[in-house]
Each structure stands twice: as structure tokens, then as C-alpha cells.
Amino acid sequence: MPLYETQAIKIYNSLSGEKETFTPITEGNVGMYVCGPTVYSNVHLGNVRTFMSFDIIFRYFQHLEYKVRYVRNITDVGHIVDDVDEGEDKIAKKARLEQLEPMEVVQRYTVDFHDILSAFNFLPPSIEPTATGHIIEQIEIIKTIIANGIGYEANGSVYFDVVKFNETNNYGKLSGRNIEDMLANTRDLDGQSDKRNPQDFALWKKAEPQHIMRWPSPWSDGFPGWHLECTAMSTKYLGNHFDIHGGGMDLKFPHHECEIAQNEACTGQTPVNYWMHANMLTLNGKKMAKSTGNNILPREILTGENTILSKAFSAAVARFFMLQAHYRSILDFSDDAIVAAEKGYKRLMEAMSALATLSAGKTSSLAIAEWKQSCYDAMNDDFNTPILIAHLFEGVRFINLLKDGKETLNAADLETLKQTMNAFIYDVLGLEDEKVSDSKNDKLEGTISLLIEMRKQARENKNFALSDQIRDQLLALGIQLKDGKEGTTFSI
Template sequence: MPLYTTQKLKIYNSLSGEKETFVPIHEGSIGMYVCGPTVYSNVHLGNVRTFMSFDIIFRYLLHLGYKVRYVRNITDVGHIVDDAEDGEDKIAKKARLEQLEPMEVVQRYTVDFHEILKAFNFLPPSIEPTATGHLIEQIEIIKTIIDKGIGYEANGSVYFDVVKFNETNHYGRLSGRNIEDMLANTRDLDGQTDKRNPQDFALWKKAEPQHIMRWPSPWSEGFPGWHLECTAMSTKYLGNHFDIHGGGMDLKFPHHECEIAQNEACTGQTPVNYWMHANMLTLNGKKMAKSTGNNILPREILTGENSILSKAFPASVARFFMLQAHYRSILDFSDDAIVAAEKGYKRLMEALATLKQISASASSTLDIASWKQSCYDAMNDDFNSPILIAQLFEGVRFINLLNDGKETLNAVDLENLSSTMNAFIFDVLGLEDEKIADGNNDKLEAVVNMLIGMRNQARADKNFKLSDQIRDQLIAYGIQLKDGKEGTTFSV
């Protein structure tokens, strides 16, 4: 019997603003769509945090026994700079600056995206469609919206008539807006636009002569609107009505709002049952931005080649750090925070190693069944990873008590403790036991001990300049020497 039959999952639905009991459209099967990256630059840490949130959600749904079709797109056209209606496509702009073909830019940064997500141990989605691979579907949706009287052509571009749509629907309900306030707060453009209303958004844009990314359509040579791409790809692979749609909090308006409008205009029904949004990541208490230098790329965390962190950190440590905050909470990244996370991560891995050495007893003195359910309760409460981690450290406490001989477990309970710890740490949280990091630590210890020997010899030879140089250089690399009665030890 699948676990989902006994576990009651609740999801915070951005559409209702409440936690709701999750009931899939089709029992045992889930359709989930998450807005993927616009591939015009290296994936940034905020993106990784968002996609990690949905990786955890994907993993837990699979753990519960659901069959999940997870669709995450690649936006490779149509995303205008600063998300405005007019301007230069982000990919085209990058291509012009670097003197590349646009699809070279797409390929370069799609590869980077996949490499980073693989390094952080993300499960691949079931389907990863591209916007340029679904232009026919997008054009057909535009035709339908025009036929329904909610889309209109103007000088080769096609726009969605928000006011017309709002006569029978509510444009703005996902983000808590209403059309009257939006229109009242929008500056009148005095004929500088082809739009009937300032809030109307593009379904198709006619390409200006200098615009290098363009395709033929019934209206003009041009390119699709950014919002339209996700509507086409989500409905093609998940149907007009599916279970979960996710993305970053910044996409709630206008992107997801426009998706809802497009779907409802075409089909007359709401497209998604549960809208989920992951919150933002800050760096040292401030918004991350290249322009201010308050920025770090995911790869730079792994290599240590940055001016933000004191050293390099394994991907699982960075992953563990991110999972210590709930996906709907703002998370602040800093050197102190990830150093603390590394200590917690090591405690988990050390406990698992200790658990393998513990033998079963004739009786149990710990309530493993209740503890196990508390782990599920945490994830059933809108995927609350920080509470789950707290429960896993309760499991660490159990392991230490067992190892010290202060508590006992029979064979069944010991196996239950072991399988639960392993399932939630590796399968659900997606952490890895950093064997490579452990190997590096062994090599590091050997090298530092060799340097300690050289320093001891230098001190015996009264070459204090060299001994101090060795000590100071190690400190610069984050390695602290401590001289004691039993000799010299070090800490990292």
C-alpha cells in the first residue's frame, strides 16, 4: 500500500492563501509544472534555491508513492529585459554583447544549468521542454484567444485584452490585485502603444528590424510573449487542468497571473489546483546583485573562488544549509550560516556511520514509531524541511544514546530507525555522503601533519621565522594550529 494512503499532506496554496489538504486530480498520479530558467547567463543562487524547493517537493511526492510527471521548461526566447513588454530579448542582448549566435548562448547556459543542478544532486524532471520547440502550440493558443474575442492584433503584434477578460473572470486574484486599481495606478501612455489598455500583455510581438530572434506567424515575423510559453508547455504535457504549478515568488505577478488568464480564456476552466511559490534568497542581509558586488554563483561556493566565503564548501553542505529554512521563508546566505550548516551536516553523517555499528538488543526503550511519524508530520505540513531536520537531529540524539549504552532497541526498531534516517536524509532531502570530501580531508590531514613536522623541526633548529611562516600561512587558509603538552593539533 503506497504511503500516500496513510499520510495526510497539506500544501499552502497561493491562490487561496491557506494550507489545503492535497487531493490529486487522478488518484496516485500528479502533474507538476515549474517555471524553469531563462538561459542567458550562469544560473544564480536564488534560482538554485527555488529549484531545490521543488526538487524536495518532487522527492517527497515520489517517496509517498505517487507517480509524478514533473515538467520544468527552458525559456530560450521571448523574455524581454526587465520583464517589460518592450525592449531587447535577454538572450539576443547577450548574443550581441558576446558576438555569438543566440542559440550558442542558449546552449552554453543550458549546459551550465544542468551541470550545477547535477552537482547539487537534483533529480531531473520528467520532461524539460523548450519554448522554441513549441512555437506551433503557442500560435494555436493565440488563434483560440483571438477567436474567443479576448485577443486582438495591432500592427503585427497580438495582445491579451485584460479588461475584456475581466468582464467574466477575475484577473489578479492570484496576486491579490483587482483590475480597477491596476488601471488607476498605471500612467496613461497617450497613444505611445498599440495596447487598448495599459494592463494588456503581449501574446505575440512583431520583431523590429534589428531583432535577430524571429519566427513566422499569421500576424508577423516575430516572437511569442513570455507568459504564453509556459501556458503552451504546461497544457501540452499535463492537460488543461493539472495539480501543481510552481515557481519563484517573483513570478506570481505578472507571469503566473497571465498564465491563469490565458488558460481560462482558452478552456473556460482554472488550469491549476495548487499554486506554490518559493521565497527569495538574500546575501549577508541584502539583495544579491552583480552591480553592487553582493553576489556569489553556485559554482563559486564549490570552488571557494569568491570574496564572500572563508573557504569552499561541498554541494551537500550548501544544500543542507538551504533546507534549514522553509521554502516560503526568505533565506539569508552568509559565511557564518554555511559554516554552521557544515557542522550540522557532519553531525548527521557521523551519526549514520555510528548507527551502522550499533547492535540490536532484546528490548526497546525508545519510541521509534512516534518519532518516525513526526518526520512525516513535518513534511506533510507543507514540506516543512526545517522541522524535519529538527526531527532528524532527534534521531541523532537516539543514536548517541544507543552508542553510549544508555538506551536499547530491538532488531525491528533498530531497522526502523536506520531506514527512516536514511530515507529522509538521502531520498527526501537529497543529501549525499560526501565521500570525496572525506577523502580530501584525509589528504589534508596528511599534508598538515607533514607541515607540522616541518614546523617542529624548524623550531628545534631555532628557525622561528620559518616556523611562524608555516603557522601564519596555515591560518590564512583557515587551518588553526594548537600547541599542547601532547604535541600540535589542528582544526579547520
């Protein structure tokens, strides 16, 4: 019997505003889509927190033996700030400022995104589609929405008619907004003259002559609307009706609201059963912002090169810190908070080392089965990681009692304790033992040092082709060699 048959999960559904028992559309299978990053800058810590929330959810479903298809996209078209109607494309702007091709910008920050998530021990999604790879699908959806009378073309751009849609549907049901109030409170801005209503949003925008990223379409050379990208990618890989759609709280309106409207206008059915939204991360009690200097990048936590923290912290400690708050709660990041988290993390890992050395007794004096179910109960209650962590520290207390000879466990209960602690700490929470990470780093440094020595010998033997090959192939892996008076060093 698969584990999911014995564990009932409740999920807070943003659509209903209530916790609901999770029932997958297809038994034993989960389809989950999460809005990924727009790759025009280094991934920020708030992004890491959001994606970590869904990494935990992905891990727990897998632990329960569900077959999970987890789709998380890369937005590489570059969309305009707000709702794609005003301002400048973020990726194109970055490309213009740095005199790069837009896809150079995309590649640079996609690599950064993957590097950071790997450092924080995220599992890769099942599918990671890109918006540029699905232009054809987006154009086909627009054609259907126009044919259904909800989309209209104006001067080469195509807009979604929110008022027309709302005659038979409910635009605003996810965010709790009333369309009459929205229309009454929206002033008619310059540049919106092509729209029938101020609330209408772009499905396709005609590209101005200076716009770099553009594709041919039946209406104009242009680019798709931001909201449309996720509709195309989620439905292509999960179908018109799937289990879970997730993202940050800031995407609920207008992005996710517009996704629902597009799907319903295109297919006539609501796309998602459970909408999940992760809350924001603050820094020292204030919103993070580059402009005010109240900002820290994930890599700066790991290197210690910042003015916010007292020292560098490992990715495992930073991950543990984030999991101490429920994904729907605001989490405040500070030096004091992560220092405290580091102490808790070390207690956990010391207990895991001790657990490996414990021997069984003849009888059990601890209620291990009840404790094990309490760990599942925490995760079954809308993936409540802080409550799970509290139960894991109860497990730490058990370990210390056993180590000190104050309690005993028979072989079966000791094995249950070991399996449960391992499963939830390493598999579900995705925590790594720093000692293991340090060992990996030592092996990497040793391998690079060996290659540097081989390159040195190649140069001494005037085998410059081999010397250059070692340097170039290491660079392709993100490892840069630097030749100096004291010898060759490297940076990653």
C-alpha cells in the same frame, strides 16, 4: 497499500492564501509544472534555492509512491525584460555583446544550469521542454484566444485584452490585485499605443528588423510573449487542468497571473489546483545584485573563489544550509550561517556512519514509531524541511544513546530507525555523504590521469589521430587538457 494512502499532505496554496489538503486530480498521480530558467547567464543562487524547493517536493511525492510527472521548462526564446513589451531580448542582447549565435548562448548556459543542478544532487525533471520547441502550440493558443474575443491584433502584434477578460473572470485573483486600481495607477507609456489598455500584455510581438530570434506567424514574423510559453508547455504535457504549478515568489505577478488568464480565456477552466511559490534568498542581509558586488554564484561556493566566504564549501553542505529554512521563508546566506550548517551536516553524517554499526538488543526503550511519524508530519505540513531536520537530529540523539549503551532497540525498531534516517536524509532531502562524493572525484581524477598517460604514449608513437581523439572527446565532456612544460594538466 501505497505510502501516500497513510499520509495526508497540506500545501499552502497561493491562490487561496491557506494550507489545503492535497487531493490529486487522478489518484496516485501528481502533475507538477515549475517555471525554469531563462538561459542567458550563469544560474544564480536564488534560482538554485527555488529549484531545490521543488526538487524536495518532487522527491517527497516519489517517496510516498506517487507517480509524478514533473515538468520544468527551459526558456530559450529570450523574452524582453518585464512583460515583453519594452526593452531588449536578454538572449539576443547577450548574443550581440559576445558576437555569438543566440543558440550558442542558450547552449552554453543550459549546460551550466544542468552542471550546477547535478553538483547539488537535483533529480532531473520528467520532462524538460524548451520554449523554441513549442512555437506552433503557442500560435494555436493565440488563435483560440483571438477567436474567443479576448485577444486582438495590432500592427502585427497580438495582445490579451485584460479589461474584456475581467468582465467574466477575475484578473488579479492570484496576486490579490484589483484591476481598477491597476488601471488607475498605470500611466500610458510611449510604445503602448497599440494596446487598448495599459494592462494588456503581449501574446505575440512583431519583430523589429534588428531582432535576431523570430518565427513566422499569421500576424507577423515575430516571437511569442513570455507568459504564453509556460501556458503552452504546461498544458501540453499536463493537460488543461493539473495539480501543482510552482515558481519563485517574483513570478506571481505578472507571469503566473497572466498564465491563469490565458488558460481561462483559451479553455474556459482554471488551469491549476495548487499554486506554490518559493521565497527569495538574500546575502548578508541584503538583496543579491551583481551591480553592488553583493553576489555569489553557486560554483564560487564550491571552489572558494569569492570574496564573501572564508573557504570553499561542498554542495552537500550548501544544500543542507538551504533546507534549514522553509521554502516560503526568506533565507539569508552568509559565511557564519554556512559554517554553522557545515557543523550540523557533519554531525548528521557522523551519526549515519555510527548507525550502520549498531546492533539490536532484546527490548526497545525509545519511541521509534512516534518519532518516525513526526518526520512524516513535518513534511506533510507544507514540506517543512527545518522541522524535519530538527526531528532527524532527535534521531541523531537516539543513535548516540544507543552507541554509548545508554538505550537499546529491538531488531524491528533498529531497522525502522535505519530505514527512516536513510529515507529522509538521502532520498527526500537529497543529501550526499561528502566521503562518497570525494570517492567519486578520486575515481574521476584517476580515470582522466590514465587517459592523459595513454595520450602521451600515443604522441610518443606518433599516433596523433588517437592523441587528438582523446583530447577532443574529453573536451566534449567538459574536461580541458592543458599541455605545459611540466606535463599535461586538466580542468573541469
